[in-house]
Amino acid sequence: MSSFQKATLLAARSVGPLSLARSSFLARSMTKATRPSHFRALATVADAVFSAHKAAPKAPVSTSTPYQFDKNAPKATPAALKLKSGHVFTGTSFGAQTSSFGEAVFTTSLVGYPESMTDPSYRGQILVFTQPLIGNYGVPSQEKDQFGLLKYFESNKIQCQGIVVNDYATQYSHWTAVESLGEWCAREGIPAISGVDTRAIVHLLRDQGSTLAKLEVGDEVLENKEVEIFPNPNERNLVSEASTKEIYNLNPMGDVKIALIDCGVKENILRCLVARGASVTVFPWNYDFNKVMDQFDGLFISNGPGDPRAAMTTVQNLATAFKNPSPKPIFGICMGNQLMGMAAGLDVYKLQFGNRGHNQPAINMQTGRCSITSQNHGYALEDSVLVPGSAIKGWEKYFVNANDGSNEGIRHQNKPFSSVQFHPEAKGGPQDTEYLFDDFLNLARAEKVKISSKPFFVTEPLSKEVTRPAEIVI
Numbered sequence: 001m002s003s004f005q006k007a008t009l010l011a012a013r014s015v016g017p018l019s020l021a022r023s024s025f026l027a028r029s030m031t032k033a034t035r036p037s038h039f040r041a042l043a044t045v046a047d048a049v050f051s052a053h054k055a056a057p058k059a060p061v062s063t064s065t066p067y068q069f070d071k072n073a074p075k076a077t078p079a080a081l082k083l084k085s086g087h088v089f090t091g092t093s094f095g096a097q098t099s100s101f102g103e104a105v106f107t108t109s110l111v112g113y114p115e116s117m118t119d120p121s122y123r124g125q126i127l128v129f130t131q132p133l134i135g136n137y138g139v140p141s142q143e144k145d146q147f148g149l150l151k152y153f154e155s156n157k158i159q160c161q162g163i164v165v166n167d168y169a170t171q172y173s174h175w176t177a178v179e180s181l182g183e184w185c186a187r188e189g190i191p192a193i194s195g196v197d198t199r200a201i202v203h204l205l206r207d208q209g210s211t212l213a214k215l216e217v218g219d220e221v222l223e224n225k226e227v228e229i230f231p232n233p234n235e236r237n238l239v240s241e242a243s244t245k246e247i248y249n250l251n252p253m254g255d256v257k258i259a260l261i262d263c264g265v266k267e268n269i270l271r272c273l274v275a276r277g278a279s280v281t282v283f284p285w286n287y288d289f290n291k292v293m294d295q296f297d298g299l300f301i302s303n304g305p306g307d308p309r310a311a312m313t314t315v316q317n318l319a320t321a322f323k324n325p326s327p328k329p330i331f332g333i334c335m336g337n338q339l340m341g342m343a344a345g346l347d348v349y350k351l352q353f354g355n356r357g358h359n360q361p362a363i364n365m366q367t368g369r370c371s372i373t374s375q376n377h378g379y380a381l382e383d384s385v386l387v388p389g390s391a392i393k394g395w396e397k398y399f400v401n402a403n404d405g406s407n408e409g410i411r412h413q414n415k416p417f418s419s420v421q422f423h424p425e426a427k428g429g430p431q432d433t434e435y436l437f438d439d440f441l442n443l444a445r446a447e448k449v450k451i452s453s454k455p456f457f458v459t460e461p462l463s464k465e466v467t468r469p470a471e472i473v474i
Helices: 003-013 017-030 048-052 113-117 181-188 198-208 219-223 238-242 267-274 308-322 335-344 435-451
Strands: 078-083 088-093 100-107 125-129 162-164 177-179 192-194 211-217 248-250 256-262 278-284 298-301 330-333 347-364 370-382 395-401 407-412 417-420
Touching (some): 078 192, 078 219, 100 162, 100 370, 113 125, 125 198, 192 211, 198 347, 238 308, 248 267, 256 267, 256 435, 267 278, 267 435, 298 335, 298 435, 308 335, 330 335, 335 347, 335 370, 335 407, 335 417, 347 407, 370 407
Parallel strands (some): 125 162, 162 192, 298 330
Antiparallel strands (some): 078 088, 078 211, 088 192, 100 211, 347 370, 347 395, 395 407, 407 417
């Protein structure tokens, strides 16, 4: 027995028989070190990029600076989040050595930062995480599933303009991880800042509303220069930027055909459709789907970033589809909810700080059941006009947010049209409302059977007389 094994057993005897048994097992295991392990180890890996960025910055210009420098120990590159309101939060950079502008918003999600950062709905935004520790499980690979969709991301790149965290884990550990969060941000050209009081930032955003910001990286942030111009990403057509430029198809052998209008669709929305047997054809946001709806069994309007009023072409196409005397089932999520509501005659307004996270309660107005949902939106439908006798006939509230009373969905009382503001497909959870995909595809399948010239089977009435051949007597 080695000296280390003896020391282990001696230490175990000093703390009791239970620990002794465990240590004996440990000692026996050590004698089998040459045996191949059947378990994959969860290695803890250091962030190489963060270490490489440890270059000593310039000396502080005044004693009021939050940075305290040790001449014998290099420090990470300084960074700062500067809000249009004038507030400045200083910290250290762990991402790309560049600066960016965007709308500062916060998310209350506890997990799923790779999915959040690649969600096209975050395009143009600087994302503040309320979860203090970020980066502890690294970043997975670009592996794809059997449908050709990314398994661990919602798109093929980081969509947000930058990220802000309280405590960045410079070491990560997870069996799917291939690189650190800092390495991923640096490779994608996305700035990231750590060491700031994210609670104070969230209080500001909650009280004064979402605001424009700049995430600045470099030694010059110590000089606290004022930023005079903050470009507003919501003035751009972010839907057009996030949408596909070409038409493509997934699961072509599916039993029901769905046309999907891509306003910035998430990979898991596509997966939730094709995994349920649907063949999905994805169209650009401004494609006139009314020209081809005779080839499909249903229409899906996806999520997307920015102001929904930038996608008025889609709204007009939806208004035309609503007037079809033989309508196909239509379902929308997030941006899709807002576009369908506008096509029905509702207005939209900007929320003070939006609803972003995995813990938003939505009440089903038909059943009274409250579900915990994942959300990511800064705009909402003005649904107060959806009352009996209103000018907008046929439409009713579907879901309502239990926190702030904002709209979480609408539905038509007579036609197969409905939409929700939250994300039933949430990657990272919760999955309480994923049944809505089944409801939509069941409607599409029923529509296919109804209009099909060749039904699956034809029943014969039981009262039909059966002519029997005459009996031959020999």
